[in-house]
Amino acid sequence: MELTPVKVGLLGMGTVGGGTVTVLSRNASEIARRAGRGIQVVQAAVRDLSRARGSDSEGIALTSDPFAVVDNPEVDVVVELIGGYDLARELVLKAIANGKHVVTANKALIAVHGNEIFAAAQKRGVTVAFEAAVAGGIPIIKAVREGLAANRIEWLAGIINGTGNFILTEMRDNGSDFADVLAEAQRLGYAEADPTFDVEGIDAAHKLTILASIAFGVPLQFDKVYTEGITQISRDDVHYAEQFGYRIKHLGIARRTEQGIELRVHPTLIPERRLIANVDGVMNAVLVKGDAVGPTLYYGAGAGAEPTASAVVADLVDVARTLTTDPENRVPHLAFQPDTLSDLPILPMASVETAYYLRMSAADRPGVLADVTRILGERNISIEAMLQKEPAAGESNVPIIMLTQRVLERQMNEALERIEALPAVSGSVMRIRLESLSSD
Numbered sequence: 466m467e468l469t470p471v472k473v474g475l476l477g478m479g480t481v482g483g484g485t486v487t488v489l490s491r492n493a494s495e496i497a498r499r500a501g502r503g504i505q506v507v508q509a510a511v512r513d514l515s516r517a518r519g520s521d522s523e524g525i526a527l528t529s530d531p532f533a534v535v536d537n538p539e540v541d542v543v544v545e546l547i548g549g550y551d552l553a554r555e556l557v558l559k560a561i562a563n564g565k566h567v568v569t570a571n572k573a574l575i576a577v578h579g580n581e582i583f584a585a586a587q588k589r590g591v592t593v594a595f596e597a598a599v600a601g602g603i604p605i606i607k608a609v610r611e612g613l614a615a616n617r618i619e620w621l622a623g624i625i626n627g628t629g630n631f632i633l634t635e636m637r638d639n640g641s642d643f644a645d646v647l648a649e650a651q652r653l654g655y656a657e658a659d660p661t662f663d664v665e666g667i668d669a670a671h672k673l674t675i676l677a678s679i680a681f682g683v684p685l686q687f688d689k690v691y692t693e694g695i696t697q698i699s700r701d702d703v704h705y706a707e708q709f710g711y712r713i714k715h716l717g718i719a720r721r722t723e724q725g726i727e728l729r730v731h732p733t734l735i736p737e738r739r740l741i742a743n744v745d746g747v748m749n750a751v752l753v754k755g756d757a758v759g760p761t762l763y764y765g766a767g768a769g770a771e772p773t774a775s776a777v778v779a780d781l782v783d784v785a786r787t788l789t790t791d792p793e794n795r796v797p798h799l800a801f802q803p804d805t806l807s808d809l810p811i812l813p814m815a816s817v818e819t820a821y822y823l824r825m826s827a828a829d830r831p832g833v834l835a836d837v838t839r840i841l842g843e844r845n846i847s848i849e850a851m852l853q854k855e856p857a858a859g860e861s862n863v864p865i866i867m868l869t870q871r872v873l874e875r876q877m878n879e880a881l882e883r884i885e886a887l888p889a890v891s892g893s894v895m896r897i898r899l900e901s902l903s904s905d
Contacts, residue, residue, distance in 0.1 A: 470503035484770030594780035602772030614753030627747035
C-alpha cells in the first residue's frame, strides 16, 4: 500500500524556502525512497503576493497570512523560515498546538525559546527538527545527537559564522583592514546592511547554545554565553599571529569541566597546522572531541539556498519517517531524554582557563618590559613567546607582543588592569585568547 505524501506548509519563500522547493522537486523520487512516502509543499506564506515567482511556486497555494498555513488542516508539517523571535515563536507554538510537526532553520528562535518550544512539542507528541539552524548544510546536529551518542563529549569548537570567517580570511590574505573587508562582504551579499549579529558574535552564540545543549545534555541558555566580536582585530594582529605560527578565527567554544561548562564566542588564535585553522572564506567547520572517538571535524557550507535546504529537507525526511513512530521512542530534541537534563552550571568568563595573545604599545625605554613581566609574574602568568618590534620612524612607542601559557581569565584581567595603568603603556592592551585544540 502506497502511503499518501506528507503535506508541507512553508512560512517564508525567500532564499532558503525557494531552495527547499527546488531540492524537493529535483530529488523527489530519491527523497520518497528514503522517506517511505512523497513530500509535497502545498501552501506557502509570502510577504508579497504580487512578486513574480518562477516554477518554484507551481502547485503551491500562496497566502500573505502565515497563520493560514499553521491552521490549515491539510498541512502535516510546518517549515518556519521567516527568522526572528516573536512572530516565529507564536507561529511555531500555534503549529504545535494544532498537532503539526515543525522544521525550522531559525537558530535565534531555538536558542532563546527552544526550552519552551520543545516542552510544548513533547506534550503534544510532535517533533521539532532544527538541523538547518546550525552550520547550514553540515549535518552537525545529527552527528552530535545521534552519530556520537556513544561518547561523552568533552569539548567542541566551531567556525559557525561565514561572514566573520570571510572577513578574517580576507584580512589575512590581502593585509586589509577590518572596515574595508566588511564593506566588501556587504557588497558581495555575505554581510547584512546591519552586520551586528555576525561581527559581534551573536549569531554564533545562538548556534553555540544549541550545540552545547546537545553535546552536554543541559537546557538551552543563550543568556549565559560570553560573546565577543571581531571588530577590534587589526591587520597587525593577524600578521603577528602568523609570525608565531597561529591563525585568528572567530570561534564558538563549549567545554565540559569539573566546575561547569564553558560557553564562549570570541576571536581565538589557533595553531596554523590544525585543519580548522585552514577553513577559509564563508565556509563553516565544527571540531568535536568525544572520549571514545577522539577529535572529529565537520566541514561544509554554512549558508546559501541549497546547502541550507539540504538540511531542511533532511529534517522533512526524518519527520516523514517518524509519522508512524510512537512519540515516546523518537530521538529526543536535545539528544538526552527531557527528564534527564543536567543542571551543570555555565561558568562565567572569569573562571575560564585559556592561553593569551597580548599586544601593547609601550615607550621604548629601559625597564618597561621588566615592569610588564613583573606584573604578569606576580599573578603566576608565564610567558611562552615574545616579540618586540623596532619603533617606526619618528615614533617613541614600540609594539610588544606576547603569548602566555594557560591561566584563569580572572588573573589575566587583574594583570591587564595593572599593565594598562603603567605610565609607559599607551592605551589598552589587545587581548586575544589562544586555544591549541589538541586531542588530549
